[in-house]
Amino acid sequence: MLPIILLSVLGVVLLFLGFLKSRAVLLPATLLFLAVTLAVNFLDWNKTYLYFNDMLRTNNLSMVFTAIMLGSAFMVVALSGSFMDTDEAQPAEYYALMLFSLVGAIMMVGFENLIMLFVGVEILSVAMYVLTGSDKRNLRSNEAALKYFLMGAFATGIMLFGMALLYGATGSFTIAGIGAYAANQQGLSLLLYVGLLMLLIGLLFKVSAAPFHFWTPDVYDGAPTIFTAFMSTVVKTAGFAALFRLLSVSFEGVYGFWWTIMAIIAALTLVVGNLTAVYQNSFKRMMAYSSISHAGYLLIGLAALGVQTKQAIVFYSLAYSVATISAFGVLLLVAQQRSTQTITREGVNSENFDSFNGLARKNPLLGFTMAVSMLSLAGIPLTAGFWGKFYMFSTAVERGQIWLLVVAVLMSAVGIYYYFRVIIAMYFRDGATETIPVAPFYQYVLLGATIITIGLGIAPGLLQGLF
Incomplete structure (x- = not known):
């Protein structure tokens, strides 16, 4: 509750700070607001x-x-x-929208009522539409x-229609009420x-x-x-937290109906994502x-929905988010540098793989940061990504979904x-x-993300027992 209030108020404060002649205060103010909200979150x-x-x-x-x-x-x-x-940039508006989107994300994480889930999805989505353009x-x-x-908009409409049908079937918008009805089994x-x-269609679209x-x-x-x-980390984390809460509380009673659907979607997602990449x-x-x-x-854990699913989703979300932010952080620097140069080779631009050629030789820090993030995303041992996949695969083994495990290992x-x-x-x-x-602070962020990735790869039990 406190993070939602803080982010809403501080987002409005950022909009007023945008009227100042100098932009210099916006970035440190936003970082301070996020740090304070993070601390308040654990009260x-x-x-x-x-x-x-x-x-x-x-x-x-x-939390x-x-x-x-x-x-x-x-x-x-x-x-x-x-x-x-x-x-041309409007940083005050950008930062405010990011704070407002976090309000929606937090609602998606802790909703007890489908109406609150819908409000959270809309707040998050509308902010992301604007930031994308x-x-x-x-x-x-x-x-x-x-x-x-x-x-x-179409996905949200489908999701809202699904909520209406659930209300018609159960007479309740609360996830506990729907869960009690689904547990009846008759x-x-x-x-x-x-x-x-x-x-599920609406939420699977979001992730x-x-x-x-x-x-x-x-x-x-x-x-x-x-x-x-931001989109590939915060939005995905919020989406899977919402899916886990929905399936584990409301629809565990009809697990036999939806687990096969989720498993097939998980396998299809793995094949399409990896082969096309x-x-x-x-x-x-x-x-x-x-x-x-x-x-x-992540869908493997939801399809299995066992004792380890909660731990696996939390760990995987953290490992994936940190590695992804590191990779995009290096891309930002490389793209900015390449955009200032005249590139004569055909087919080469600031976002192609060729733009990374020789990066590690003259920029060891950037090369090492990118290498660690790629190793983690690939699931190589001694990185957080390895243990994230290990936990997910363990949930499939726990449920006996060996065919899904084989697909995941091959992909x-x-x-x-x-x-x-x-x-x-x-x-x-x-x-x-x-x-x-x-910049020094930029280096600290990249190093911090790299340390988290390696630290969780060496000592994955640090998060166990927290929740």
């Missing part, structure tokens, strides 16, 4: 409260998911200093925003099953699961890189399909190929990359 640790007429719940699990999203937002904002050097002079950004808005209305499917993923490559590619990083030449589009594939790994092997393309380009190819100046 109610080991306590459970219900707010807004029992429509929103805060407990240890919701952990909120902390992951706030921490991800903090790192993304810390990498956004380029806004201050661009005359924030580069108004870029046709790709405009196209991405329009596609995201239109397809998101005389269940057909509306319950249809409503569940429609609700880029196949076959509802078609918007993802164009939107990720067209949106400004800093907002792509192999053919990409743009790093951003590769990361878009990578995001789709990682949605598939992990495919993923190693396209992630290692970046590492090979940085360390084993010659390029025109020059030394890239990196």
